[in-house]
Amino acid sequence: MTGREKILGRIRAQKKRGALPADQQDLIAARIAKHEHNLIPKRGQIPLKEQMDLFQLKMEKLLATVERVKEAADIPKAVQSYLAHHNLPTRIKISPSERLTDLPWSDIPTLEIVTGVGAEEDEVGMSPAFAGIAETGTLMMASGAETPSTVNFLPENHIAVLNAKDLTGSYEQAWDALRLATKDSGIPRTVNFISGPSRTADIEQRLIMGAHGPKSLHVILVGDGT
């Protein structure tokens, strides 16, 4: 008997039944396929403008920083001033996504832009968020050929670009959007929910930033959603 048969057999013996009858199996399969939303807190059910404010408020409470820019073309300049303000190196590892590679980096020749996966020596990494969730100030990052997830974790400092139009109120809405965007390929290998920079309280419960993931998280929120 395989391990699988043994375990399933024990569960069924405890339940005093065999495998579920076909009609009950269909019911559960239908329940799964429905992706029904359960209770969603009211705080996330708000118009986009309020979502932007709530997202920023929550992120800042999590000790991340948020900067709003009018349009994507403003990003390189915003990045430069952020790096300068925090005394960070000017070499940036960016995800090989058109959302980042197509930006007017040549306007800011002092920045050194390197494309690829996250590496041990990277001090600044930059990646595009798939969605933002206002409810708790959370980014949803989806891995893919253009969005390697290591860029979100290996660099010491992480800059995430979030389009205001990709902001949602709740996790459930973000899942809906992801399912729609990946309906042919299926769920990406890695989906990261990120709420603030890395931290630990494992030494005497004192909060210390930058345990293993990035020590800082800076979110550039682009546009007003229109």
Add this chain to the structure above:
Amino acid sequence: MQVTSRKFKENSHKAMQDENLRAALGRVKQGFTTARSVAASELPEFEDLRDKARDIKDEVLENLDYYLEYFDEKVTASGGHVHWCSSAKDAREAILKICRDVDAKTVTKGKSMITEEIALNKFLASEGIEPIETDLGEYIIQLADEPPSHIIGPAVHKTKEQVTELFYEHHQQYGYTEREEDPEKLVGEARAVLRHKYVTADVGITGANFLVAETGSTVIVTNEGNGDLTQSLPKTHIVVASLEKVIPTLEDVSTVMRVLARSATGQEMSVYTTFSTGPKRDDDIDGPENFHVILLDGGRSEMIGTELQELLRCIRCGACMNHCPVYHAVGGHSYGWVYPGPIGAAINPQMVGLEEARHLPNASTFCGRCEEVCPVRIPLPKILRHWREEAFEKQIAPKPERWGLEFWGFFAKRPALYRLATRAAVKLLSLMAGKKGRLKSLPFGKGWTSVRDLPAPQGATFMEQWQKKQKREG
């Protein structure tokens, strides 16, 4: 890990003399409980979400066989493998085989209670594979060669000074020759030492907070980001999870997530919640090439359909121990096995046997705070009572204890006699106490009087006062 639950009494006596532990437990009592209550009060839907989380877990447990098969199918469809393991031994062997297949020398590990349960680190080391814990707390206790004392803060019992010494002892080989005392610098040291290990490890092992049936995803929740580096950098990712972790859909996970971190640390959301599905896709430029899920039963299937089934709702937040007066007094190691606190007292007798763990269900004042704060509303006191009854019926409790209970039971079942006896006992105790009103020693009561006097009961018994009150209000 080595089970020492049999020595609960000795262990807890020792723990209560430990000054460092007293200070550490004081922080647990303050920090976690306040944070949880603030987080809960800031979300008006919190209580309803707890109900929903309980219902989701109940539904899974009713149809666990189906959900597990569904999950397996989805993992396989995404290119991963599920290994169904009945016992700890099966799980260790499955993990070893995967490691051998990729000729692994080092393994980085994210936090996983199940790998504690199957004593994986010792086993891998004995097979010549070096396991490296990456969660800071787990790393600290790995250096100290100790088991975790809390399920979400494994090194919660360690002081900063002890961490200083451990790092000084173990980090000299990496060029850190000074005793570092600043906690921030200590964290920085661990970060620097582990950074290179992530990149060079052959296999990354993580636990799972949830397994999603709908997508075949495994989910980890961390604050440090160590789990993410562990699961994305090595060529092989092994997830070790017990079978009750399965949740139907991403929506259901979202619901349970809303109560998990709030109950655990009082955060609204942990910093990183990561969903891993299968190995990297063909055109992905990072991520593991192999993805394995070790699905451990370890005695859990036998709980299905019994009064212990509700324990399988547990999402391992640690709220029950954070709020437990007994845990606050004796700490996690006293419980003598992987799971401490009320959840440990309730589940360890099933996992290691009631004979071994018979003290644990008695390590409770039945104050009920654990049930009050449990995000999935596990009736922990009820389950502890179940174990006490079983210890009595199966004659596992020692004779004096059982005789005492029988003696008491004889009177308790005869109310008139009980009242007479209590009146007589009260009189007798007052007489013995004399004018001082206190007893210096008491037959059968040395446990109390060896360290303090017993104040003699005064006035009428409760029943007498009650009857008087009833008449007055008549």
